[in-house]
Amino acid sequence: MKVQAAIIGAGPAGLMLGHLLRAEGIDCVVLERQTGDYVLSRIRAGVLEQVTVGLMERLGLDARMKAEGLPHDGFNLADGERLIHIDIKALTGTEVMVYGQTELTRDLMEASAGRGLEVIYEAADVALHDIESDAPFVTYRKGGTQHRIDARIIVGCDGFHGPSRQAIPASAGQGYERVYPFGWLGILADVPPCNHELIYANHERGFALASMRSHTRSRYYIDVPLTEKVEDWSDERIWDELAMRLGPDAAAHIVRGPSIEKSIAPLRSFVFEPMRHGSLLLCGDAAHIVPPTGAKGLNLAASDVYYAAEALIGLFRAGDGDAVPAYSGKALSRVWKSERFSWSLTKLMHRFPGHGPFERRMQVAELDYIATSEAAQRSIAENYVGLPV
Incomplete structure (x- = not known):
C-alpha cells in the first residue's frame, strides 16, 4: 500500500487527523494495535476546549456533541468550606463543552467509512522505517501476514508507550518529565452530578474532583498514594471520602450508586521535543503527557492535530516545503503553556508529601488572591477554555 500519510493510532487524535486530511483529498490510512471495541472501552476525559469543538464543527461531526454535550460557563475551586467560582464565560466570552472522549471517538469512528478514511484495527508489531528520509514506510502484522505501507509522512498518534517516539534516535531529542507522588482514583457511576459545574477541591485529607459526563x-x-490498590477501595469507602473532601455543600448533593468503572491513574508531566524528526510527526500523548488537572490532555492532542493538518495540507496541497519543518515549533509553543497551567493547578490543589506549613500557607495565599482578584480569575479562565491556536 502507498499513501501520502500513514497515521499510527486510532484514538481521537489519529482519527481526527485522518478526517481532516481526507476532507482535503489527501490519501491516508490509520493503523491501530487494538480492536475498535477496545478503543471505545477506554474511559478518558470529558471537558472540551473550543479548539476541539471547532475541529468537530469543521468536520461536520458536531451534531451529537451539540445535542448531548453540556456547555459549561464556569467551574469551582474548593478549599475547605470555601467555594471560589471561576465564571469563564463572563471572563473570556466563551465556554467549554462537557462531552466524553469515548463519545467523541465514537463519532469519528462511525463517520470514517463515509469520508473514505481507512482504519486498520488489530495491526500488530507496528514498526517505523527510514523516518529520516523522504520515503519512510511502516510495517505491521495482521492475520499472520506481514504488511508494508509506504508514505511520504508518518504521524505518530500512538500514545506514550507507542512505537513512534521510540523510533527517534536518543541523540535527536530530549524528554522533560515530572512524576507526581500520587495517582487519581476515579469512580464512574450512573448518578446525577452533585453540582452543575466541576469542583476541584483542596482538602486536608487530599484532592478531590467532582465532574460529570451527562446529567x-x-x-x-x-x-491517593501510588502504593494504593483499586481493589482496596470499595464504592462505599470512595463515596465517604468524596463527601469529606468536597465539603458539606457538595456532600449534601452527592447521589451514591454502584460504580461502573474504577481505576487509579498515575500523574506525570512529560514533554518530548522536537515533535518532528525527519518525516515523522508526533501528536498527543506520543509527545507529551499532562496531569488531568485542568483537562488538557485531549485538547492538547487536538491542537497538535490542528497544526499537523495545517502542515500536511501545506505540503501536499500547496507544495510548501517549510510547512512540515515548522510544525514542531508551533505545537510546542502551545504544549508548554498548557503544561504550565496543568502543573500549576496540580500544585495549587494537591497536598504533596513532604510539604509543610509554609507550602500550605502559600496555597492559602494563592487561593485568597484568586478569590479576590478578577485578573487572577481571568488568567485561570483563559487557560481553562484553551489558548488560541
Whole structure:
C-alpha cells in the first residue's frame, strides 16, 4: 500500500487527523494495535476546549456533541468550606463543552467509512522505517501476514508507550518529565452530578474532583498514594471520602450508586521535543503527557492535530516545503503553556508529601488572591477554555 500519510493510532487524535486530511483529498490510512471495541472501552476525559469543538464543527461531526454535550460557563475551586467560582464565560466570552472522549471517538469512528478514511484495527508489531528520509514506510502484522505501507509522512498518534517516539534516535531529542507522588482514583457511576459545574477541591485529607459526563452519569476522583490498590477501595469507602473532601455543600448533593468503572491513574508531566524528526510527526500523548488537572490532555492532542493538518495540507496541497519543518515549533509553543497551567493547578490543589506549613500557607495565599482578584480569575479562565491556536 502507498499513501501520502500513514497515521499510527486510532484514538481521537489519529482519527481526527485522518478526517481532516481526507476532507482535503489527501490519501491516508490509520493503523491501530487494538480492536475498535477496545478503543471505545477506554474511559478518558470529558471537558472540551473550543479548539476541539471547532475541529468537530469543521468536520461536520458536531451534531451529537451539540445535542448531548453540556456547555459549561464556569467551574469551582474548593478549599475547605470555601467555594471560589471561576465564571469563564463572563471572563473570556466563551465556554467549554462537557462531552466524553469515548463519545467523541465514537463519532469519528462511525463517520470514517463515509469520508473514505481507512482504519486498520488489530495491526500488530507496528514498526517505523527510514523516518529520516523522504520515503519512510511502516510495517505491521495482521492475520499472520506481514504488511508494508509506504508514505511520504508518518504521524505518530500512538500514545506514550507507542512505537513512534521510540523510533527517534536518543541523540535527536530530549524528554522533560515530572512524576507526581500520587495517582487519581476515579469512580464512574450512573448518578446525577452533585453540582452543575466541576469542583476541584483542596482538602486536608487530599484532592478531590467532582465532574460529570451527562446529567445522569458522574465522574469523581480523589488522589491517593501510588502504593494504593483499586481493589482496596470499595464504592462505599470512595463515596465517604468524596463527601469529606468536597465539603458539606457538595456532600449534601452527592447521589451514591454502584460504580461502573474504577481505576487509579498515575500523574506525570512529560514533554518530548522536537515533535518532528525527519518525516515523522508526533501528536498527543506520543509527545507529551499532562496531569488531568485542568483537562488538557485531549485538547492538547487536538491542537497538535490542528497544526499537523495545517502542515500536511501545506505540503501536499500547496507544495510548501517549510510547512512540515515548522510544525514542531508551533505545537510546542502551545504544549508548554498548557503544561504550565496543568502543573500549576496540580500544585495549587494537591497536598504533596513532604510539604509543610509554609507550602500550605502559600496555597492559602494563592487561593485568597484568586478569590479576590478578577485578573487572577481571568488568567485561570483563559487557560481553562484553551489558548488560541
